[in-house]
Every structure is written in structure tokens, then in C-alpha cells.
Amino acid sequence: MEPYRIKVVEPIPLTTPQQREEALRRVSYNLFDLRADEVTIDLLSDSGTGAISAAQLSAGMNGDESYAGSRSFYRWHETVSELTGYPHLLPAHQGRAAERILFTSLLTPGSTVVSNTHFDTTRANVELVGCQARDIPCPEAKDLDSPHRFKGNIDLKALEQILQNQQESPVAAVVMTITNNGGGGQPVSMDNLRRTADLCRRHSVPMILDAARFAENAWLVTRHEPGYQDRTPRQVAEEAFRLADGCIMSAKKDGIVHIGGFIGLKDPELAQKCERLLIATEGFATYGGLAGRDLDMMAQGLVEVTEPSYLAERADIAAHLAQRIRDAGVDIVEPAGLHALYLNAGRLLPHIPPHQYPGHSLACQLYLRGGIRSAELGSLYLGEEDEHGNPIKSAPYELVRLALPRRVYTRSHYDHVAQTLADIAKDPSSVHGYRITEQSPILRHFSIKLEPAKG
Ligand SMILES: Cc1ncc(COP(=O)(O)O)c(C=O)c1O
Known part of the structure; x- marks a missing residue:
């Protein structure tokens, strides 16, 4: 169990599917451009996002x-x-x-x-x-x-x-x-x-x-x-x-x-x-x-941070989420670590080619269905295309990172994440890819603009 109890709480934003759809369209399908108050569970980073004691x-x-x-x-x-x-x-x-x-x-x-x-x-x-x-x-x-x-x-x-x-x-x-x-x-x-x-x-x-x-x-x-x-x-x-x-x-x-x-x-x-x-x-x-x-x-x-009870619980909550994700039929990078879990989006969405960004597609679904923000680590982050959008370089793997902030979310928050993934995994073929409409020459993932790919 958590080796602490909660003394101060912060409400998390609860949104409707329609609000999330509108928000994602407004930011041209770039999760970095969402306002934090449009995100229910924010797993974008474990950096500077922990709860102090x-x-x-x-x-x-x-x-x-x-x-x-x-x-x-x-x-x-x-x-x-x-x-x-x-x-x-x-x-x-x-x-x-x-x-x-x-x-x-x-x-x-x-x-x-x-x-x-x-x-x-x-x-x-x-x-x-x-x-x-x-x-x-x-x-x-x-x-x-x-x-x-x-x-x-x-x-x-x-x-x-x-x-x-x-x-x-x-x-x-x-x-x-x-x-x-x-x-x-x-x-x-x-x-x-x-x-x-x-x-x-x-x-x-x-x-x-x-x-x-x-x-x-x-x-x-x-x-x-x-x-x-x-x-x-x-x-x-x-x-x-x-x-x-x-x-x-x-x-x-x-x-x-x-x-x-x-x-x-x-x-x-x-x-x-x-x-x-x-x-x-x-x-x-x-x-x-x-x-x-x-x-x-x-x-x-x-x-x-080196207290064994703190680290044991951190490892345990990550292992709990990892097991629920595996049970839902979604592969992760093994073995599960502590600070993040990496979803194998390429394997879950084989019908989406690398340059329609399976990782990004999964990250968008996690947001649309569950208000969860994550980070793509695949061909959107590491890939390259020519000026006509033809692939030049793909990432070796199409991953999505769920970073776990320290002492912030409880097991029921993570159960919501696992349940959202399980819902997506029931019908992965309904998930579609994306097409880039605008990008910058360096660190493109931060400011990129996309639209749903047709066909
Ligand atoms: C391994 C590693 N080194 C360095 C950094 C950079 O640290 P900061 O974000 O504090 O500049 C990070 C940030 O995520 C990191 O994960």
C-alpha cells in the first residue's frame, strides 16, 4: 500500500467525449498543445510532476x-x-x-x-x-x-x-x-x-x-x-x-x-x-x-526517494498497471520499469503504417476515450519524410510512453488507464492513422499539426 496518506487534494478535470473531440481538433491533434485542464490523467512526463511531502x-x-x-x-x-x-x-x-x-x-x-x-x-x-x-x-x-x-x-x-x-x-x-x-x-x-x-x-x-x-x-x-x-x-x-x-x-x-x-x-x-x-x-x-x-x-x-517503502510501492503500482495492460492484450516493453510503461503500438495497430503513426494514433485514442495524455515515441518522434510526405526514415519501434508521476495517482486512476486501453484493444481495427499538415525542422513532435488520415 502507499506509505503515505493524502493531506491536500487537487480536483482533476473530468470532461465529456465531445469536449475531448473538440479539444483535440482545436489543437490539430497535437497532445502537447492541450491545456492541462483538458486532461484527466496526465502521463506525459514524470519530470517535475511529483507530489511533495x-x-x-x-x-x-x-x-x-x-x-x-x-x-x-x-x-x-x-x-x-x-x-x-x-x-x-x-x-x-x-x-x-x-x-x-x-x-x-x-x-x-x-x-x-x-x-x-x-x-x-x-x-x-x-x-x-x-x-x-x-x-x-x-x-x-x-x-x-x-x-x-x-x-x-x-x-x-x-x-x-x-x-x-x-x-x-x-x-x-x-x-x-x-x-x-x-x-x-x-x-x-x-x-x-x-x-x-x-x-x-x-x-x-x-x-x-x-x-x-x-x-x-x-x-x-x-x-x-x-x-x-x-x-x-x-x-x-x-x-x-x-x-x-x-x-x-x-x-x-x-x-x-x-x-x-x-x-x-x-x-x-x-x-x-x-x-x-x-x-x-x-x-x-x-x-x-x-x-x-x-x-x-x-x-x-x-x-x-531511497526509502525502501516508497520505492517498493512505486514498483508495485507500476507492476499493477503493467499486469492489467498485459491482461487487456496490449504488449509493453518488458520488463516493466518504475518511471514509465512503454506500449507497443506497432503491434496493437498493425494496419496503420509507420508514416500514419500508430503510436500517435494510440495516444489520441487514449485521450479521446479516457482523457489520458501520453507521449508518442515512434515515427512521429524519430521518423522523417520528404516534402511530398513519402517515408525516408521510420523509427525502429512504434511506442507510446505512459510516464508515472511520483505519489500523484492512485490505483483507481491507473485502473481507469488500463480499462481505457482494454476498450481500445477490443476493436483495434477501428483506430485510424494520422497525416502531418505542418511541422518544424527540429524537435517536430512539440509543435506538429496533423489531421486524421483518410482511407
Ligand atoms: C535521463 C534524463 N536526463 C536528463 C534529463 C533532462 O532533465 P531536465 O528536464 O530537468 O532538464 C531528463 C529529462 O527528462 C532525463 O530523463
Whole structure:
């Protein structure tokens, strides 16, 4: 059961099918353009969407808003240094700010960053400084149905080869994303992390954690990795941070705050470079673009997030929804993770070709039938067409992501999601595809306009 009870509630918008139809038509079938008050269950993102605890709120009330050297900063610093062990810690307003500052300070144009899978802003920030972002997920990650427990791992053989052949482009860093959001939210094993750290050390390349979901990764390690059953998630997390040379963190996930992030580093010179850029572009080194209350709430969230009772319930509610979805005959990326479930829309809607966007079609149905907002991760997000709409590139899989905000929705909300999917799965052939009417050349999914495809 949930290890908390509810003290403050917020009504959720309840809409009619006709209102949803009109809303979707008005936004040209782009779910990003819906107003939040037109959405009943919002599973668009687990980032910054969690519910804070009474302890976080009261820590925030104690925030010290001094421009420099606030008590909030020192409290935050003590908590984060105990968790991570890094001597140099810089707050930032969110994950991508930490990425920009670290990569601008660490990378030189023409070099390469290798990862189990770069998250899209991480990739963008590597490319913005003139570097190449290479993804080498482990081979098991390609099989969506495989029950392999650590599909977030990096391919160690490929990494070794890349590190041995750096003539063309030197490797400036290896980024390990835990859990691997771009790779279906799958965890990375401690064994894989340790072997990656060894390879990096042998080749004098820093290993950086993208630690947005470090606690969820640690939970899955305690559940499934031999030798870790008797450890607490907190102990696993502490070990993971210490294996790396530094981290970038979006605290909007496993910090359970609405805004916040940080950089942690072992190298004092690199930290000094980052600090200069932070002061010029984010804020002084003791607040980094955040208010004192934000730092206090983040510190408290970072403690709560490794509580076994919190993580057990988070895993349990995700497993409950996953099982109900499987029972409805809809396949998901296996094994089910904690922060999101990924629906295999390509398999559910085989009559819709990739360039009529099966993932988007399913996401629209979830909204039309149940007021549920989700995110397409298929050919709308990753595909490409020529100026006549003919396919050039399709995504490898047509998926829909149901992200699960922390401590926000109850089992009955998720039962409504599963029931809506079950209704769709009863007659999938009635679902139609979509056609693009307008799009931008970059990150098109945010602003795209579509219409139902005819025939
Ligand atoms: C793995 C990962 N890294 C980095 C980020 C970027 O963090 P933010 O949204 O706080 O900028 C995200 C956001 O979803 C993420 O999932």
C-alpha cells in the first residue's frame, strides 16, 4: 500500500467525449498543445510532476533566500555530498542546465561522448558544443519482449573497441544514464557500471552518471542483481555515485521536486571551470538559479526517494498497471520499469503504417476515450519524410510512453488507464492513422499539426 496518506487534494478535470473531440481538433491533434485542464490523467512526463511531502514543504518554508552562502545551500550541500561523495557540488535549475555547463566546460569540438543511451537534451547539449553523441546500448535492449533484467546496460565490447580506436575522434566522456530513459527506462547493473568505470580509468576517460533516476535504478539492483539483495537502495546509490567521476542530475525525477538539478564532480579544475560558467549563466555558485527553498526541498526529496517503502510501492503500482495492460492484450516493453510503461503500438495497430503513426494514433485514442495524455515515441518522434510526405526514415519501434508521476495517482486512476486501453484493444481495427499538415525542422513532435488520415 502507499506509505503515505493524502493531506491536500487537487480536483482533476473530468470532461465529456465531445469536449475531448473538440479539444483535440482545436489543437490539430497535437497532445502537447492541450491545456492541462483538458486532461484527466496526465502521463506525459514524470519530470517535475511529483507530489511533495509535508516534510519537503516545511523544509521549503525554512528556506534561506540570502543571495550568497545561504543556510539552505549548506544544508543541501551536506545532504548531497553524503549521498554522492563528490567534493564539488554545483546546483543548477534543472538537468539540461547541468548538462550544458558540464559539456561546455569538459568537451572540445570534434570529440565524442559515448553512452548507453543519451537522453535527447543530453544529446543536444553534446552536439551544441560541436561533438558527436554515440549510443551503444547492450544487444538485449533491442528485443522489446526479452525479460533480461538489465537492458539499460552499455555494450562493453563496443565500448572497449571505441576506446581503443580514438584516432579519428577522441572520446571525451562516457555518460551512463541510470535508469536508461531513452532505452525504455531499463536499469543498469552495478556490474556493468563497474566494468565501464574500469575501462574508462584504463583509457583516462571520465565516466559521468546521468543520475536522474538513480534511486529507481538502485531499487531494481537490490531486487535483481546477484550479491545486492541484502543492500539498501541508499547503499547501492552511494556505491554507484562513487564509481563515477561525476554526475549530472535532474532532480525533477528522483529529487521529487518541481524544479532543480546539480552537477557533482571529483576533479577540482573541471569544477572550477563549471563554476565560472554557472555564475555567468545560471546564478551564483551557492544557488545556481534556484531559490533557497528549492534547495531545501530537493535535499529532503533526495533523502525520501531511497526509502525502501516508497520505492517498493512505486514498483508495485507500476507492476499493477503493467499486469492489467498485459491482461487487456496490449504488449509493453518488458520488463516493466518504475518511471514509465512503454506500449507497443506497432503491434496493437498493425494496419496503420509507420508514416500514419500508430503510436500517435494510440495516444489520441487514449485521450479521446479516457482523457489520458501520453507521449508518442515512434515515427512521429524519430521518423522523417520528404516534402511530398513519402517515408525516408521510420523509427525502429512504434511506442507510446505512459510516464508515472511520483505519489500523484492512485490505483483507481491507473485502473481507469488500463480499462481505457482494454476498450481500445477490443476493436483495434477501428483506430485510424494520422497525416502531418505542418511541422518544424527540429524537435517536430512539440509543435506538429496533423489531421486524421483518410482511407
Ligand atoms: C535521463 C534524463 N536526463 C536528463 C534529463 C533532462 O532533465 P531536465 O528536464 O530537468 O532538464 C531528463 C529529462 O527528462 C532525463 O530523463
